[in-house]
Each structure stands twice: as C-alpha cells, then as structure tokens.
Amino acid sequence: MSRPRILIVGAGFAGYRTARVLSRLTRHKADITLLNPTDYFLYLPLLPQVAAGVLEPRRVTVSLTGTLPRVRMVLGEADGIDLDARTVHYTGPEGDGGTLGYDRLVLAVGSVNKLLPVPGVAEYAHGFRGLPEALYLRDHVTRQVELAAATDDPKSCAARCTFVVVGAGYTGTEVAAQGKLFTDALVRKQPLYDGMRPRWLLLDVAPRVLPELDERLSRTADRVLRQRGVDVRTQTSVEEATPTGVRLSDGEFVDTRTLVWCVGVRPDPLVAGLDRPLEHGRLLVDPYLQVPGRPEVYACGDAAAVPDLDRPGQYTPMTAQHAWRHGRIAGRNVAASLGIGSRRAYHHRDLGFTVDLGGAKAAANPLGVPLSGPVAGAVTRGYHLAAMPANRVRVAADWLLDAVLPRQAVQLGLVRSWSVPLDTASPELARVPGAPAKHADRPEGAS
Ligand SMILES: Cc1cc2nc3c(=O)[nH]c(=O)nc-3n(C[C@H](O)[C@H](O)[C@H](O)COP(=O)(O)OP(=O)(O)OC[C@H]3O[C@@H](n4cnc5c(N)ncnc54)[C@H](O)[C@@H]3O)c2cc1C
Structure with a gap:
C-alpha cells in the first residue's frame, strides 16, 4: 500500500x-x-535588526532541508x-x-x-515583509546618509536624512526605533551639513503607538521613541507620496527619499x-x-x-x-x-508580547507583567533566543559583537528597488529576478 x-x-x-x-x-x-x-524559514520578529545592521541576514533564516528530516522540500x-x-x-x-x-x-x-488606496504609495513606498526588503532598506538608509554627508545643499541633506515610517504596530515601531539608532551611529562617523541630525517620523492613524497591544507597552515604547528623538505622530497618516516626499494628513509636506510602509498585513x-x-x-x-x-x-x-x-x-x-x-x-x-495519536482542539492563552526597541531597550509584558528598560531588553532577547528553532549561538554572537564593535556600514547593492515592490501579492509584479515593467525605469533610491 x-x-x-x-x-x-x-x-x-x-x-x-x-x-x-x-x-x-x-x-x-x-x-x-x-x-x-524559499529554502528557509524566516524568523520575522528579528528582521528589523537585519535592516539596522545588527544581525547578519542568514542569522534569521533556518534551512528547511537542514532541519526537517524526512520532509521533501519543493521550491x-x-x-x-x-x-x-x-x-x-x-x-x-x-x-x-x-x-x-x-x-x-x-x-x-x-x-x-496591506495596501491602502493612497496616491503614490504603491510606487514610492517599500514594505517590510522579508529579507530582500530588510536588505534593501539597510542599503538604502546607508546610501541616504552617505549622500547627505557629501552634499553642501542643506535642503537635499535634510530630505535624504528624513525617514518616514507609516504604521506604528510592532513592525513599524521596531523599524523606526532600530533605524534611528542605526542612522545616529552612521552620522557619528560622517557628520552632516551644519551638524544636522537624522530625522525619523513614525505615523499612525491610531491614537497611540502599538495600538493592538496592551496600553502599558504603548506608553513604554512611546517614551523610548521620543527620548531617542523619533518624531511620533499619532492620528496622522500619508495622503500622497511623490518621488521627493510625502504629504501628511495634517497638511505638512515632508521632504524625504524614504517611505517605509508598515500599515499591517x-x-x-x-x-x-x-x-x-x-x-x-x-x-x-x-x-x-x-x-x-x-x-x-x-x-x-x-x-x-x-x-x-x-x-x-x-x-x-x-x-x-x-x-x-x-x-x-x-x-x-x-x-x-492517519491513526497516529489523538486530535486536539486549538487552545492557547497569550503569553504576552515583546517589542525590541534597540540598544538595551524594549517593552515587554511576559505573562502579563509589564516591563521596560534593560530588564525588558534582556527578557526580549532571551525570549527570541528560546523561540528561534536554530541559530541561537550565531544570533547571540552578533548581539555581543554589536555591543562592543561599531556597526559595519557598507552598501552591498544586492537588492534593487524594483525587485521589492510594495504590492507583492499582485500577479503583475514579479517576486523573482526580472524587473517588472512598471518599475523598470524608476531611478534607484527613489523609494
Ligand atoms: C517584520 C515583522 C515583524 C514581526 N514581529 C512579530 C513579533 O515580534 N511577534 C509576533 O508575534 N509576530 C510578529 N510578526 C507577525 C508574525 O511574523 C506572523 O504573525 C507570522 O509570521 C505568521 O506565521 P505564518 O506561518 O502564518 O506566516 P509566515 O511566517 O508569513 O509564513 C508564510 C510562508 O508561506 C509562504 N507562502 C506564501 N504564499 C505562498 C504560496 N502561494 N505558495 C507557497 N508558499 C507560500 C511564504 O513565503 C512564507 O514562507 C512580525 C511580522 C513581520 C513582517
């Protein structure tokens, strides 16, 4: 049989x-x-750390063939x-x-x-769902800082060093929190015109950051972000995106070359x-x-x-x-x-949530106990190490290296803008090599 x-x-x-x-x-x-x-399982919660240069990309991948005996993989x-x-x-x-x-x-x-019908967003924003997007963002941010540091034009410098993240759920919050630390580190080595500082905006239509999580986590994340200098704007969204910036729902036009779309899935x-x-x-x-x-x-x-x-x-x-x-x-x-064991209904209570805000900071509520500061940071990292199916030693080693050495800021140029379209579910946009005609003539970096 x-x-x-x-x-x-x-x-x-x-x-x-x-x-x-x-x-x-x-x-x-x-x-x-x-x-x-792909031939790997992707540990998505650590992706913002790949974009910020803390973790090497392979750390957040787990080989399917290497870890799943007796399973045939079909790509x-x-x-x-x-x-x-x-x-x-x-x-x-x-x-x-x-x-x-x-x-x-x-x-x-x-x-x-998740896409919203906002003019220009499909063309000029990038999402944050996979390794290509994280690698693209890491390169793109590095490039903007390098170009900003090389210019004497204050307007261009300010635009290149302004980064807009839309959606303050856990993805957007972590991207902005980690991103600000990353650009601050880059600017320490490459000072900007007239002592300018990188500017990160985090927008959400909701009245608070992390709107879907416990309010205590929101308060902690909000405090850490603002102390770090992130411009948190709740009840605000993007009404239009253009190649040179975004128009916000409060009427302000923000000059920027970076729009990261994290409005959900x-x-x-x-x-x-x-x-x-x-x-x-x-x-x-x-x-x-x-x-x-x-x-x-x-x-x-x-x-x-x-x-x-x-x-x-x-x-x-x-x-x-x-x-x-x-x-x-x-x-x-x-x-x-198939006659092996007995079936069970799915029943599971939330064990709490952790949001890594970079450095030693995090917001966490393991088993409902709200934590902040370095304790939350340690719990969050411990949780990820325990939850990852592989690569624990490598991830811990990267964290250790990041704590004692400066980040390596170079552009590897592995992922081009057109290969990470925002609308990955759209059949007319290819996910794999080959530039979709829609984006083929877009200048690199106009995202
Ligand atoms: C950046 C980021 C950070 C996150 N952080 C957290 C966090 O801190 N905590 C938390 O609880 N949740 C977090 N989430 C959400 C969490 O990752 C998702 O809820 C979780 O991944 C869902 O698991 P899944 O198996 O349903 O889908 P996924 O993990 O997304 O896996 C789906 C798989 O199916 C594959 N696939 C898709 N379509 C097809 C197809 N047509 N044919 C074959 N394969 C297909 C995909 O390539 C993928 O490998 C985060 C999500 C993101 C994007």
Missing part, C-alpha cells in the same frame, strides 16, 4: 512547525512535502488549488512548475502587505480563491484547524481564522506566537487523522 501524502503549503511559523511535528510523529509512515518559495509558489481533484499547482523559481497531489493538505501561506489572497467561507480574508477553520466540509484540508497561521476558545465569537490574532502553536496542533491532528 502506498503511503499517505501530506502536502504543506508555506514554511513560515505555522507550516514549518507543522512539518517538524509531522516529521517526528509519522517517521516513515507518510510522505511529507513542504512547498515554499515554488502555489497558484491553484483543486479541492475536488486534491491537487495543488505551483510555479517554481525559474518559471517552471508542476502539480502536487495530496491526501492531507495544510495551508499555511501567511499574509501579505492581510491574509494571503490564495485562500480567498478556494470558494470556502472566509473571516476578514482568513480561511475559516474549526478548533481542530480543519476546513468545514473538507476534513482532509487544514489551515493555520495568519491565513486561517482559528476560533479563540477563550473569547467565544473571536479568532486568534495574527501573531507568530499563535502561528507557531497552530503548527503544533495542525501537525498532531494531521497525524491523528
């Missing part, structure tokens, strides 16, 4: 964990295939799912592709940048094409993570609306903490459906 085929689509927090659990539970009793566009992006035929079609990194059959399917495709549109019930774009599942009416299909992570058993009528939030634990339950339940 042939072995059951398990296909996992997406190797983020949810899909990677599902694969790991299944690899351990099923041993050689099932064929496990993991379909993902590619699912672009069609036939639930009746039980097949998934995908396109590979070189334009080739194929069709994978399954007996059990786990959808863990995560989320994509929406579930990957792949799940919307399945013709199954959705909840705000997320695929609705039952507490066992199964799609109603399709018991052979499971979904987890950001792309799935998983009922929150502690808060009836609500769904678990789109966080790494939940996605990671969803993955564990998805793995166990798929194995149970």
